[in-house]
Amino acid sequence: SNSVKQTGQITVSEGASVTMNCTYTSTGYPTLFWYVEYPSKPLQLLQRETMENSKNFGGGNIKDKNSPIVKYSVQVSDSAVYYCLLCFGNEKLTFGTGTRLTIIP
């Protein structure tokens, strides 16, 4: 079965860089999506990582089953919940439980 693990909460100061991890188990190579949910807003797609474009994302590689998202020089407005989602073809969706990122001014 497929599963996704994300760090629950991260708090950093404004201007810092932050890495949010997404590690997963799967029986194949999925497409990986990152979504962000700002307060009182529904999900927004941030990025999509596949085997073809995996090397373009900072430190991420689908073969390693560890595809983090990195944000540099964060601002208070980056405070949100970030979800990692695995997708196999058009059938299976596996969501992580989300990382709540809090930026302190």
Add this chain to the structure above:
Amino acid sequence: DADVTQTPRNRITKTGKRIMLECSQTKGHDRMYWYRQDPGLGLRLIYYSFDVKDINKGEISDGYSVSRQAQAKFSLSLESAIPNQTALYFCATSDRQRVTNEQFFGPGTRLTVL
């Protein structure tokens, strides 16, 4: 029993037909969403509702309408279906009380428009 159910699970229809997809939830959540998924793409939000009297358009609402009949029910309608609406449709719910506001998805409805 599943917490979020969708009916029908599969539907084939013809261009121009009106079709309704139903979503019901027993989780007691106040927020409900409709998404569609297409091959190679992520979820795209069609409509969302944060309360029975609150309906909001998502990023691809054209050609769709919704009805929040009760807290537990959120229906998606295609007034005149067209082939590019062939997709996998997901309903989701969330509880504003949860820290991470995790969304819980239904099993999906596969719609084919001929």
